[in-house]
Amino acid sequence: MILLNGRSLTAPLLARIAAGEAVSLDEGALALVAENRAVVDRIVAEGRTVYGINTGFGQFATVVIPPEQLQLLQLNLIRSHAAGVGEPLPKDQTRALMAARINCLLKAHSGIRPEPIRLLTECLNRDVVPVVPSQGSVGASGDLAPLAHMALMLVGEGLAWSGDQHIPGGEALAQAGLKPVTLQAKEGLALINGTQLITSLGNLALEKFTRLAGLADEIAGLSLEALRGTRAAFDPRIHAVRPHPGQIAVAERMRDLLGDTSAIAESHRDCHRVQDAYSLRCIPQVHGVTRDTLAFAGAILERELNSATDNPMIFTDTQESRSGGNFHGQYPAFACDVLAIAAADLASISERRQERLVNPAYSDLPAFLTQNGGLESGFMMAHVTSAALVSEMKGLAHPACVDTIPTSAGKEDHVSMGPIAARKLLRAVDALEQVLAIEARMALEGLRILGLAPAAGLQPLMDRLAKACAPWADRAMFEEIHATLGALRAHQESHP
Structure with missing residues (x-):
């Protein structure tokens, strides 16, 4: 089991939870949750008026709710805020959302009892997963709508997954031997007020993108060899005088992958070419800034994954409630948007290498990597597919976080649109994987043609690809791309 304690959740761990791994709760963190809850109970007992505990929400913050209606207040909040629309999140993404919210609640600043946290954890471990629509959050005041759909299941309402079907949330709980929870003061708000949709989806995309960035170096190496490129541009002295960490790291990686020479390098040691095109010569610079961007954005997303993002915040040490803006999703929204830009650029330079592989004006290889041009079209349309994907990714790279539409009667007058940024990023990373697969398959064929x-x-990567893909003769290209994807994923698993 993966231990959740509010402090140490990472993108790789979240990906494992999304894939089905169970979690356990740190008992020390739960003890702090109980102490934090006592502050809320004291506020209610003393009759103090505190936002989110015994008032309305947003524009209704000045409406005081009597004690006998506090349970109904929280239930009404969950029901009214479950206003999501669109396709449901896939189950793995919803599992990540649940885990991220549990981790946030374990920070012990939400004023919730341990009981709802334990129920949400049991649902996660028994794969009782709510149906959460993907649209409806603007990323401030938190991801209210998607988290409300999650919370509905905990009170025995809403919808849950049963195979590929949707069943009532209460029925799903009963089938798992679980009972719904009755929400007390502040608990409905504690379950829905946070950035966990942006953060969970962003971290899932980050984990996959990080693996693809490493794979892109290897694929670029194959293309460089197939195009008879030079190793000169990876000389460490070049990169030492422009000391960007990612650039230096990628140049070192390329030197490790390529070594001092190869049969291919020896075959053109005295050729007429002086230097390579940018898509080969500038691999350290372009792939390198992607690494630096992953480090920058990854730090933001991991911090956010282990942050308290509620409002109001409950402080146990001073027995106080304080209103603030930790629910605002601008931090993870920025991170997701800049990662989408990086993904688009990494795909773009891959597509340029593909052009060089299929265009005989740029290489010693036959047109479209086929020896039977005319009768066969070779990789002509595979390159077209890459071009289509890269063009779409340029659209996905347009930032969502620069947009805002005021909501809640002007109270929420600047929002992050972070959920849009996170969903765009997931699409961009999936497209990047496809583009890299097409480059890998082309490079394999180019190397086969060279016969060196x-x-x-x-x-190792060459062997894995060769085992999955026979030498080319025109056949269904989509099957070839799928086979290449499978080979790349297997290679990543064996070479993490």
Whole structure:
């Protein structure tokens, strides 16, 4: 089991939870949750008027709710805020959302009892997953609508997954031997007021993107060998005088992959070419800034994953409630948007290498990597697919976080649109994987045509691709791309 304690959740761990791994709760953190809850109970007992505990919400913050209606207040909040529309999140993404919210509540600043946290954890571990529509959040005051759909199931309402079907939330709980919870003061708000949709989807995309960035270096190495490129541009002295960490790291990786020479390098040692095109020569610079962007955005997303993002915040040490803006999703929204830009650029340079692989004006290879041009079209349309994907990714790279529409009668007058940024990022990362797969398949064919062995550091990937894909003769290209994707994923698992 993966231990949740509010402090140490990471993108790789969240991906494992999304894939089905169970979680456990840190008992020390739950003890702090109980102490924090006592502050809320004291506020209610003393009759103090505190936003989110015994008042209305948003524009209704000045409406005081009597004690006998506080349970109904929280239930009404969940019901009214479950206003999401659109396609439901896939189950794995919803599991990540649940885990991220549990981790946030374990920060012990939400004023919730341990009981709802335990129920949400049991639902996660027994795969009782709510149906959460993907649209309806503007990323401030938190991801209210999607989290409200999650919370509805905990009170025995809403919808849950049963196979590919939807069943009532109460029925799903009963089938798992679980009972719904009755929400007390502040608990409905504690369940829905946070950035966990942006943060969970952003971290899932981050984990996959990080793996693809490493794979992109290897695929670029195959293309460089197939195009008879030079290793000169990876000389460490070049990169030492422009000391960006990502650039230096990628140049070092390329030197490790390519070594000092190979049969291919020896075959053109005295050729007429002086230097390569940018898509080969500038691999460290372009792939490198992607690494630096992943580090920058990844730090934001991991901090957010282990942050308290409620409002109001409950402070146990001073027995106080304080209103603030930790629910605002601008931090993770910025991170997701900049990652989408990085993904688009990494795909763009891959597509340029693909152009060089299929265009005989740029290489020693036959047009479209087929020896039977005319009768066969070779990789002509595979390149077209890449071009289509890269063009779409340029649209996805337009930032969502620069937009805002005031909501809640002007009270929420600047919002992050972070959920849009996170969903765009997931689409961009999926498209990047497809683009890289097409480059890998083209590079494999180019190397086969040359009939010379690539550098030893590239051989494991070359072998994996060769095993999955027979030498080319025109056949269903989509099947070839799927086979390449499978080979790349298997390679990543064996070379993490």
